[in-house]
Structures are given as C-alpha cells and as structure tokens.
Amino acid sequence: MLAKLLRPKTTVSAHCDLPCGVYDPAQARIEAESVKAIIEKYHANEDPTFRTRAVLIKEQRAQLVKEHLWVLWTDYFKPPHFEKYPQLHQLFNEATKLAGAAGAKGTMDPKVADDLLAKIAEIDKIFWETKQS
Amino acid sequence: MLAKLLRPKTTVSAHCDLPCGVYDPAQARIEAESVKAIIEKYHANEDPTFRTRAVLIKEQRAQLVKEHLWVLWTDYFKPPHFEKYPQLHQLFNEATKLAGAAGAKGTMDPKVADDLLAKIAEIDKIFWETKQS
Amino acid sequence: MLAKLLRPKTTVSAHCDLPCGVYDPAQARIEAESVKAIIEKYHANEDPTFRTRAVLIKEQRAQLVKEHLWVLWTDYFKPPHFEKYPQLHQLFNEATKLAGAAGAKGTMDPKVADDLLAKIAEIDKIFWETKQS
Amino acid sequence: MLAKLLRPKTTVSAHCDLPCGVYDPAQARIEAESVKAIIEKYHANEDPTFRTRAVLIKEQRAQLVKEHLWVLWTDYFKPPHFEKYPQLHQLFNEATKLAGAAGAKGTMDPKVADDLLAKIAEIDKIFWETKQS
Amino acid sequence: MLAKLLRPKTTVSAHCDLPCGVYDPAQARIEAESVKAIIEKYHANEDPTFRTRAVLIKEQRAQLVKEHLWVLWTDYFKPPHFEKYPQLHQLFNEATKLAGAAGAKGTMDPKVADDLLAKIAEIDKIFWETKQS
Amino acid sequence: MLAKLLRPKTTVSAHCDLPCGVYDPAQARIEAESVKAIIEKYHANEDPTFRTRAVLIKEQRAQLVKEHLWVLWTDYFKPPHFEKYPQLHQLFNEATKLAGAAGAKGTMDPKVADDLLAKIAEIDKIFWETKQS
Numbered sequence: 001m002l003a004k005l006l007r008p009k010t011t012v013s014a015h016c017d018l019p020c021g022v023y024d025p026a027q028a029r030i031e032a033e034s035v036k037a038i039i040e041k042y043h044a045n046e047d048p049t050f051r052t053r054a055v056l057i058k059e060q061r062a063q064l065v066k067e068h069l070w071v072l073w074t075d076y077f078k079p080p081h082f083e084k085y086p087q088l089h090q091l092f093n094e095a096t097k098l099a100g101a102a103g104a105k106g107t108m109d110p111k112v113a114d115d116l117l118a119k120i121a122e123i124d125k126i127f128w129e130t131k132q133s
Numbered sequence: 134m135l136a137k138l139l140r141p142k143t144t145v146s147a148h149c150d151l152p153c154g155v156y157d158p159a160q161a162r163i164e165a166e167s168v169k170a171i172i173e174k175y176h177a178n179e180d181p182t183f184r185t186r187a188v189l190i191k192e193q194r195a196q197l198v199k200e201h202l203w204v205l206w207t208d209y210f211k212p213p214h215f216e217k218y219p220q221l222h223q224l225f226n227e228a229t230k231l232a233g234a235a236g237a238k239g240t241m242d243p244k245v246a247d248d249l250l251a252k253i254a255e256i257d258k259i260f261w262e263t264k265q266s
Numbered sequence: 267m268l269a270k271l272l273r274p275k276t277t278v279s280a281h282c283d284l285p286c287g288v289y290d291p292a293q294a295r296i297e298a299e300s301v302k303a304i305i306e307k308y309h310a311n312e313d314p315t316f317r318t319r320a321v322l323i324k325e326q327r328a329q330l331v332k333e334h335l336w337v338l339w340t341d342y343f344k345p346p347h348f349e350k351y352p353q354l355h356q357l358f359n360e361a362t363k364l365a366g367a368a369g370a371k372g373t374m375d376p377k378v379a380d381d382l383l384a385k386i387a388e389i390d391k392i393f394w395e396t397k398q399s
Numbered sequence: 400m401l402a403k404l405l406r407p408k409t410t411v412s413a414h415c416d417l418p419c420g421v422y423d424p425a426q427a428r429i430e431a432e433s434v435k436a437i438i439e440k441y442h443a444n445e446d447p448t449f450r451t452r453a454v455l456i457k458e459q460r461a462q463l464v465k466e467h468l469w470v471l472w473t474d475y476f477k478p479p480h481f482e483k484y485p486q487l488h489q490l491f492n493e494a495t496k497l498a499g500a501a502g503a504k505g506t507m508d509p510k511v512a513d514d515l516l517a518k519i520a521e522i523d524k525i526f527w528e529t530k531q532s
Numbered sequence: 533m534l535a536k537l538l539r540p541k542t543t544v545s546a547h548c549d550l551p552c553g554v555y556d557p558a559q560a561r562i563e564a565e566s567v568k569a570i571i572e573k574y575h576a577n578e579d580p581t582f583r584t585r586a587v588l589i590k591e592q593r594a595q596l597v598k599e600h601l602w603v604l605w606t607d608y609f610k611p612p613h614f615e616k617y618p619q620l621h622q623l624f625n626e627a628t629k630l631a632g633a634a635g636a637k638g639t640m641d642p643k644v645a646d647d648l649l650a651k652i653a654e655i656d657k658i659f660w661e662t663k664q665s
Numbered sequence: 666m667l668a669k670l671l672r673p674k675t676t677v678s679a680h681c682d683l684p685c686g687v688y689d690p691a692q693a694r695i696e697a698e699s700v701k702a703i704i705e706k707y708h709a710n711e712d713p714t715f716r717t718r719a720v721l722i723k724e725q726r727a728q729l730v731k732e733h734l735w736v737l738w739t740d741y742f743k744p745p746h747f748e749k750y751p752q753l754h755q756l757f758n759e760a761t762k763l764a765g766a767a768g769a770k771g772t773m774d775p776k777v778a779d780d781l782l783a784k785i786a787e788i789d790k791i792f793w794e795t796k797q798s
Contacts, residue, residue: 022699022702024695026689
C-alpha cells in the first residue's frame, strides 16, 4: 500500500487542455473491476434472487464500461493518435465488444472480465503515453 | 441502391440472426435530422429562452446519435465487416466526432449537421450491403 | 399504401415544420421488433442467465416503445388529427398497454409482440396520412 | 397546517390491487409545482447563468410531469375507466401537451404552469374516484 | 376516505421558499410503497419470468427511494436542521441503506420494506416540523 | 510523471470484500475535476452557445459528483466507520451541497470547485484509511 500513499493525487485525473474536458481510463477500469467482482460473487452464491440481481447489475456496469470507452475513443483520441497507434480502433472495438453482452455462454465467465481488464490496461497505457507527449 | 428502394418496408428494421438483436441506422439518422432541424429553428428565433432550450435539446439528440452509432460499431459490425470495409472504423469515429460537441464555434453551424447526415448515409449504405450478403 | 412504398427514402424521417421537431413511428417499430426478437430468443435458449438477461433487456426495449409512442401521441398529434381519427386515443392507449408489462402470463408470448407491431403499423399508417395532407 | 397533521398517512400513496403496482397523481403534481416555482424564480433573477439553469431544470421537471402522467394514462387507467370518463383521453393529452415544451413564447409564462396544475387536479379527482369505487 | 377528500390539496406538495425548489418526502414514500407491493406480489407468484421482472423493477424503485432521500438530505436540509435534529444524518444513512440492496438474504423480506417505510415516516415528520417553523 | 508510471495499477480501484462491490472516490474526483475545467473554460469564452453548453454540462457532471458521493456514503461506509470518523456525515453533506447547485451567484465561481475537490480529498483520505485497516 506504500506505493499508493506515495502516489501524487493530482496525476489520477488529468486535465484535458482541449475543449473536450477531462478524461481518465480509470473510469472504465473501475466499472470493469465491478463486473469482475459481480461475476465472482455470482458463482459464490446460489440464491436465485441474488443471482438475478447480479445479472442485472453486471449488465448495468458493463454498459458503463462501454460508455466510458466510447467517450475516450470518440472524444479524447484525435487523428494523430490513430496514426501513431494504428491498432487503436481495433483495440477499442474489441474492448467494447468484450464489455458488451458476449452471449449467454460467456456472460458469467470470469475470463471475459479478465480479458476486458487487460484490454483496458492496453488502452490506459496508450492514453498516458499520449498525455506525456 | 435500386434493391434498397424496392425492398419491402418490413425489412427496414431487420432482425439480427445473432444474439445481438435488431439494428437499423435509421435510429441514428432520425436523431441527426432532429439535430439539423433544431439548428435551423435556432437561427430563425432570437428569443433567449427558446435558444437555451434549443442548445439543450440539440445536445441531448446529438448524444443519442452518438449512442446509436456506437451500438452499431460495437454490437452489429463484426471482424469480417471491418476486413471488407477497412474505412469503417474511421468512418464511425468521424461520424461520432461530428455528432459530439464540435466546440462552441461549430455547434450551431448547419453544415455540421449536413456532414453528420452524409456520414450516417455512408454507414447506412454499408450496413444494408452487409445485410444483403 | 402505394404512395408510401414508392416514397423516396429521405422522407422516412420527415421534418416537422412546427416547433415540435422530427417524428417517425419507425423508432417505436424498431424497438418493438427488438421485443419480438428477444421473445423468440428467450424460447430458443434455456440457459438461466441468458433468460434473465432476455427479460431484463426486453423490459428496457418495451419501455422505449412506450416512450416513442407517448411522444407521438402528445407532441406530434394535434387536435385536428384527433378529430379526423377519433380512434387515435384508444389506439395509442392500447398500443402502449401492449408495450407495457402485460403481466407475468403474457410477457413472453410472441403473440403480444405481434399485436404490438400491428398496432404500431396502424399508427404508422395514420401518421403518414397526416404528413401527406 | 392542522389539516395536514390530521390527515391519515396511508391515503397519500394508495396501493394498486392489480399487477400494475402503486400509483399516485401526487408524483405529477409535485413536479408541476416545481415547474411553477422555477418559472417564478426565473422572473425574479436576471443573472444569465441562473436563467440558463432555470430553463434546463424546468425542462427536466416538465419531462417528469409528462412521464408520470403517461404512466397513469397507460398503466393505471383501464377500459372501464375510459368508458365512465369519456373526457379522460383528451384530458391526459392536453395535460401532457401543457407539460411539454409549449414553444418559446409560452415556456416561461406562469399561466402555463397554473393550467397544468389545474389539469392535474382534474385527473387527480377522477383518479381518487376510481380508487373509491 | 373522507379525511382524504377534506384534505386541502395545497399542503401535499409544499413550496420551498429557498432557491432549492420544491420538496416532499411523499416522493420517497410512494416509491417505497411500490417496493413493498412488489415484494408481496413476488411471494404470491411463482412464475420465474414474473419473479425476474419483480426483482428488476424492485431494484429500480428502491434506487428511486434512495435518490429522493439523498436529495432531501443534501438539498433541503440545512445546517440549522442538523443542529436541531442531531439524529438526522444517521436516520438518512439508515434509510438509504435500507432502500439499497440489503444483500441477497434480505431483498425479498417484507420486513425490510416496512422498516424502510417507518424510517421515511420519521423523516417525513421532521420534514413537516421544519416547514412549519 | 514518473510516480504515475511506477504506481501499481491494481491499487487504483480496490475491491470491496463485502457484498457492496467496488468503490473508489476517484470517480467523484474525476467528475469534480471536470466541473472545475468547465468553469475555467466558461470564463475564457464569451460565445453564448458555448456558455449555455458549459452551464448544462457542468450541471450534469456536478450531478454525477453527488451521485458518486451518495453511493460512498450510503453503500460503502458502515456504522463502525461513522463511529471512528464522527465528522464523516457532515463532510459528505457539505461535499454534496458543494457539488449541488449553490445558487446563481456561486455556480461559476472557481473557488466552489476547489472547495469541492478539497472535500473529496478529505473523503478520499478517510476512505483509503478504512481500506487499509
């Protein structure tokens, strides 16, 4: 926990110096962590009401992941970014597809949540590179 | 385009035979028409309350355009589509950027709404080609 | 109906020349098609998570059908329309009741979705008649 | 204030004994009171930021009035009610039209809010009559 | 029902004479009544689709209870109120916790809804006392 | 920027080991940064459409600040936390009041946004202390 305490608060949410405002992939990541936690709790609890609520709430959080990612893709990233990172379009498309309903078979598979978090981490890495330059 | 014009009405909202459901670019187009109409009414009416409402409602409809387009891009289009139409990612990115707030200067410019409608028409054309094949 | 079939695409989303903006019953129809598709998929898949998601998503789409119809009834149609089409109030009331939750018994009955689509088609027919005159 | 204190709490929100749940025109009335209060505050304050906020928030509350009324009209009232009160369709249509944006000229007119409250009072009277029988 | 008919309408929704607008704990109470009614209907109906809908709709109404209470706590009550009623913070915290998901075990327990309604009645009592002074 | 790069990703969004899920005051902070940025941009741009949009979007982001804070106060913090930090209720009440509309005079005052960020930083500090114990 030491690293956390030492971390300067101000870097968590970076200002956008363009008209587009403030962006931070942490928003998508927090919701994706929530999706993962819900899946884990779903498997640990067989009460049918709990499970219905888990499916419902997971659907809402996953929708928020999609929305946060869409905003980054449309509003934050600009043509020069897409030129420098030619994989960026596909990365966002795959991440939002993962965040979306992956069909009945996959929706409660913890692997889907891990894959989603990995994609968001890739986006996060590129995002902070573009903020530095 | 002939096949499209002759196509019976019932195909306008086509079923998706995958788990992803029903899609139709008409949803984005109707909201974009609304954006255009609001811009025109804004310029024809100098009442400040009317204009505030126009800005507010245009912002909401433009947000709906973005959401309808994002859903098509993430949920309807699949990897084979992106291979066949390599311009598709950029087309959606540009269309959603146009739908979004383009900064104070452009937001009440009718040309932005026309450009947006033209982009949606391009997406619409590709969409229906993929439905036919 | 011939006039409607031959009508060029661009009239699908017609401008309202009043302050009320742009209307199109296609919005309600697309969501109702979605309701129908979800019911069909529900019956074809016995996975409990899939079924919970189907009930949840159907509820959302049905709510959108209601909202699109309410907007037409309140914002588009004017007193002279209600005079000319005295059945219009009841038609909208029945259509929105069908769109709403019809009780546990009916909610996954494909017939309800077909009846809903038929009501929307009646509304659509009247809508376009009022646009032509 | 005595009358208020003596009023039995349980009559404020009446249970619906049908599957449709709990209804109360007070929900629409409270939002309409809010619309009226916003209009009054708008006229009493010339600060442009305050006025923009007033227009925006009034739009949101007016939308809630419409939604509460639509729900009553579609979900609470049944065919026998419409037979007994033949004016009910038109009453709801006029009330929701008043709640909606009445065009730039009327939107900050306190009379519109008073008319809206009067319509809601008419609906409220009929509502409680149907609850008693 | 006599008491209801005699009750002056104007006391139901009281105006706030501050910039914060119109408040009434009846909004939270109506949604909490709805939560209670849904729980009762859930237990009376074993149809799985009905039950899924009940869980989903209860979740939405409970969220509305929380939101109405939060608005009262943040926007209506002022420092002097919290001084005069030192229990008020904890009362709102407990009420919103009750309104929220109380974990899988409690969510379909009618007692939770009754406790919630009792807390809202306590808040309502304090609210009207502050309006009188 | 070095500190940021060295910071372990996993600490940004902490899992809640209770049924309540994942919480992180960063969500409120990011929206509050957005509020601050919007205020700064408002003062730097006199275009009336831009300013209307700024007021509108600020209102939405401020609402999100409130919602994220309310969720922490109701869903994350438990009775033992309120015992250990007796100032916590008032801190959240003041923070959400600051996030809310502070009346026409204060709404475009950068100081309000700074005060809001300071309150969120206090909450954030307590939050992470409770996570460590």
